[in-house]
Amino acid sequence: MNVRSILDHKGRAVATIRPEAGIEEAVALLRHRGIGALVVTSDKTIVEGIISERDIVRALGEWGSDIGGMRVATLMSRDVVTCTEADSVVDLACLMTERRIRHLPVIERGALVGIVSIGDVVKSRIAEVESEVEAVKEMIAQA
Numbered sequence: 001m002n003v004r005s006i007l008d009h010k011g012r013a014v015a016t017i018r019p020e021a022g023i024e025e026a027v028a029l030l031r032h033r034g035i036g037a038l039v040v041t042s043d044k045t046i047v048e049g050i051i052s053e054r055d056i057v058r059a060l061g062e063w064g065s066d067i068g069g070m071r072v073a074t075l076m077s078r079d080v081v082t083c084t085e086a087d088s089v090v091d092l093a094c095l096m097t098e099r100r101i102r103h104l105p106v107i108e109r110g111a112l113v114g115i116v117s118i119g120d121v122v123k124s125r126i127a128e129v130e131s132e133v134e135a136v137k138e139m140i141a142q143a
Contacts, residue, residue, distance in 0.1 A: 001128050003092065003106055003116055004085035012114040014105070016041050019048055019073035023059075026051050026072050036117065037103040040076045045111045049076035050103060082107045083116065089124045096121060 017026055017038045026038055030053060040049035051072050059067045059075045067075065083092060083104045092104065096118050106114035 001089045001124055002085065003083055003087050003089070003114075006089070006116050006120050006124050007085065007106065007114040010120060014039050014044075014112060014115045016044055016112075017051065017072055018042055019071065019076065021072045023056065023067055023070045023072060023075060027056060030056075037115075038072075039105050039112060039115060040072055041112060047080050047082065047105050047107065047112055049073070049078045050080050050105065051076040052103065054102075080105060084108060085113070089121055089128070092116065092121050093125060 015029060015033055015035055015038050017029060017040055019040050019042060029038055030036070037050050037052035039047055040051055041047055049072075055075050055077055056067070059070070063070075081095070081099060081101055081104060083095075083106055085106060085108055096102065096104065102118045104116050105112055106116060
């Protein structure tokens with residue numbers, strides 16, 4: 001199974017925010033949509049960064065409530081790890097575990113085409129394993 005199969009199932013919509021947006025807007029979007037991260041982009045194509053709940057909590061720990069007037073660009077993670085539609089779910093699971101990443105923007109031909117979360121990867125792996133178990137059960141029943 002690969003990233004394309006996840007996106008085909010869940011959709012390709014990506015929650016984005018502009019780098020010059022205020023941190024209050026980012027928090028409101030995260031809360032309203034019930035998600036853990038926003039891709040930071042000026043044109044909805046090129047990934048400039050990612051801002052997650054973790055980034056905001058880390059900033060609160062460092063600056064306290066003074067982050068209210070800050071811009072997303074100040075707090076976002078700039079070193080964004082991405083993937084492609086062809087990447088395998090197994091490879092993503094390893095990458096996300098090793099790098100402690102919860103969200104991976106999906107890039108094709110230099111453009112943002114989707115995002116996968118650790119939840120998407122786990123759900124996909126569970127479905128894959130369940131399918132394999134059913135196939136083995138069927139083979140045993142036919143033997």
